[in-house]
Amino acid sequence: GENVEQHPSTLSVQEGDSAVIKCTYSDSASNYFPWYKQELGKRPQLIIDIRSNVGEKKDQRIAVTLNKTAKHFSLHITETQPEDSAVYFCAASRGAAGNKLTFGGGTRVLVKP
């Protein structure tokens, strides 16, 4: 089955700096890659996703890049703000057989004011 690895597990940045989280996946048939943000004790919420026919996608301060050849994708947050502090999860799916998502282990991001 699919295996998703996520790094780093914790990330501390100064407010205004950029944060980058990287994920690698094992199943070359995976074609859908969402990123979720989870605040303490809350539900995961989708912040951005990318499909395999696209190499990069941006939404304001958030961007995701995908390298299908190397089987890795990354989340980039620019101009970080204290409210960006949370745990971020990447995931991968083949889009078939139930659209099952396989999640990475998560990255705890702390933005220091």
Next chain:
Amino acid sequence: DGGITQSPKYLFRKEGQNVTLSCEQNLNHDAMYWYRQDPGQGLRLIYYSQIVNDFQKGDIAEGYSVSREKKESFPLTVTSAQKNPTAFYLCASSTYPRVPQETQYFGPGTRLLVL
């Protein structure tokens, strides 16, 4: 994701007891999912269902059971066979298979604790 509800918010289980977690959605989504999240870890898939009266095991189905008698509802039972049930349980839904690769939306979760 506001259309997915889970109850209760907290649930306490005694040794040898079966407990059932509720998940309801009014989004007209076909697919529903149950995930388990342990402290400091990612989400792991327990069961999923693509259509009424049909469901499949995920990666960690042992000690759990589900039913899908209605499109809106996908309850999860944690049986006494699950020896380490303490975790945060999240239900999700999506429009799959009508729209492949569609986003999964999560409910607010149920935190299960063992007495």
